[in-house]
Amino acid sequence: MTTEFLQIDPTELRFVFELKKQSSCLIQLANKVDQYIAFKVKTTSPKKYCVRPNIGIIKPKGKCDFTVTMQAQQTAPPNMHCKDKFLIQSTVVPFGVTEDDITSDMFTKDIGKYIEEKKLKVVLISPPPSPVLLPMNGDVKQDPSDQINVLKDRVPRGVENIPPPLRVSAEKGLEPVLVTREDKTDEDIVPRHAENVGDMKPAKDDALLNLPPKGDVQLNLAKGCEELKSRLGMMDLKLREVRAPEFRLSIMTAEVTILRVNEERRANTKDKDLLKKELEVMKRKVNVKVQAGFPLLFVYMVALVGVAVGYYIHPVIHKA
Structure with missing residues (x-):
């Protein structure tokens, strides 16, 4: 095959x-x-x-x-x-x-x-190597994308002395690149922003956002909580008042039905007792009647004996 x-x-x-x-x-x-x-x-x-x-x-x-x-x-x-x-x-x-x-x-x-x-x-x-470190010019350096992410993470935290980028030259090796005015504008934005952030205080932030002081806010919150608790208590009372009549009616109807069921049970037990008594009386009457007359079996036996005697006597009468 x-x-x-x-x-x-x-x-x-x-x-x-x-x-x-x-x-x-x-x-x-x-x-x-x-x-x-x-x-x-x-x-x-x-x-x-x-x-x-x-x-x-x-x-x-x-x-x-x-x-x-x-x-x-x-x-x-x-x-x-x-x-x-x-x-x-x-x-x-x-x-x-x-x-x-x-x-x-x-x-x-x-x-x-x-x-x-x-x-x-x-x-x-074998498992693939992790792409975190890449060899460049004999030295192990980070991936450029990782450097960009690191710089992005550093900007909002504060000002750091970031060295200028290095340029590779054929004769002298690594040299710092001159920073132009356009580059300076981007670099100056970060320290200015950081200075403004450091000078700002919580009070000024509240004023700019038109927010009340912290003490007033806490008092307002406490008052709001008390008002909500009072409203909830009033709602509970109203619900109890509304549900009370309905609950009472349900209790009354349940009690009435229980009473009716109990009465029906009592009537049924009385009827059963009466029927038992009548059956006992009927049984006694039947027993008395049977004892007063001849038993039915005795009557049948006498009749059979009479028929047998007549049958034997009948041929004798014809012969005579």
């Missing part, structure tokens, strides 16, 4: 290897035939990897994914070379077979049974 059951993507397991950290890899299986395919995943290092799910059934022309997780390792392999391998076995199963029905016997190579096997290698990848 030359037809392939499954298409595996990717064809190798790639893990980003970092010490004391787990790493996962996703593998997709695609069914290429018009039959149900059962698969099973095996590995040469079962304690090192965790496969979920390691067995399954794929519908015709369907797909299924499984995840392989490499446990955290304490040491790195030499030259990042890993000898671990994975084996994916697949075979055709009839319709109606579930994952619970899959056993290891289904993947044994018997006569007349085809088992497809595909091996996958494990490839370890």
Whole structure:
């Protein structure tokens, strides 16, 4: 049998290897035939990897994914070379077979049974380097974008003596760049703004914003809280006054219904007692009548004896 059951993507397991950290890899299986395919995943290092799910059934022309997780390792392999391998076995199963029905016997190579096997290698990848520091002219310097962010963070906090930018010259090396008037205007804005900020006081801020003093604000807040509490208390009283009549009416109706139910129960018990007494009287009367006359069985026996005697006497009379 030359037809392939499954298409595996990717064809190798790639893990980003970092010490004391787990790493996962996703593998997709695609069914290429018009039959149900059962698969099973095996590995040469079962304690090192965790496969979920390691067995399954794929519908015709369907797909299924499984995840392989490499446990955290304490040491790195030499030259990042890993000898671990994975084996994916697949075979055709009839319709109606579930994952619970899959056993290891289904993947044994018997006569007349085809088992497809595909091996996958494990490839370890080192994590990408952090792009914080970049080498420039033999010295390690920060990225220009990071320098811009640092300068932006420094401006609002206050005035700092930032050195002028350096210009590279072929003869003398690094030289300071002359600052023009346009550049000075931008630099002067920051110290002036900082001086204004330092001279400003809380009282002036309040005056500019037309705000009352802090003591008045606290008094106003206390008065507002007291007014709100009083209003809430009045609202509670009104609600109680409104709900009181309705509550009383509900209590009265409940009491009336309870009284009616109790009266009905008493009447029913009285009726039951009367019926019991009448039944007892009727039973006594029937017993008295039966005891006063002959028993019915005795009457039947006398009648039968009379018929038998008459039958025996009748032929004797004819003979005479």
